[in-house]
Amino acid sequence: MDDLTEMLKGTLEGCVLEIIGSEETYGYAITRQLNELGFTDVIEGTVYTILLRLERNGLVQVTKRPSGVGPPRKFYALNDAGREELAKFWAKWQYVSSRIDRLKEGGR
């Protein structure tokens, strides 16, 4: 699906948190995972800015690991604050999506 970027903007951070939450991973792999999910417009640069923001806000733990070739890769894992933030994200998502569904079904 095209042109999802605007709609995704607010939720992408939560998606990235969720992906990091299931296992320690790095930027390129996160982008690929989102692409495979169907969010084909998501590029690595976008994910990277989100990762830096998560890092700045103290939600992730960053480890530099040497890669086979090139510079060391930054791996991200959630810390306690990150897990708390992720739970908050899903609660908010639940709220928004249930209200929007209700609106669509015409109920008040």
Place this chain on the structure above:
Amino acid sequence: MNFWETVTGSDLTRDWKAFEARAEALPDDYRAAWGQIKGHFSPHADFTGRNLTPLLDAALGLLEEAATDGQSVHEVLGDDIRGFCTALVGGEGARTHRDRWRQQLNRNVARKLSRLGG
């Protein structure tokens, strides 16, 4: 940062030299993107530009990783390098030179006016 570095800015010169050396090693299209990134960052610099050093380091790190993975720079940054830089700096509302000048101007005008008793 020690006193000598603070006064002479020698740490900045050293950092920038290191950045340029790293950028030299990138493929051509990545080097071009690096040039653009620097351009988009510069309005966000503080007085010395030290606030940019970690950002430039981060951006360069991404370029290096992506280049090693064999991706094209377009795959990584898309069309909107400017947007990428804004997001790195911390969102649309990030302070720029222009904001500071505007604030200064407003302050000066307000002071002059109050002196006139207006």
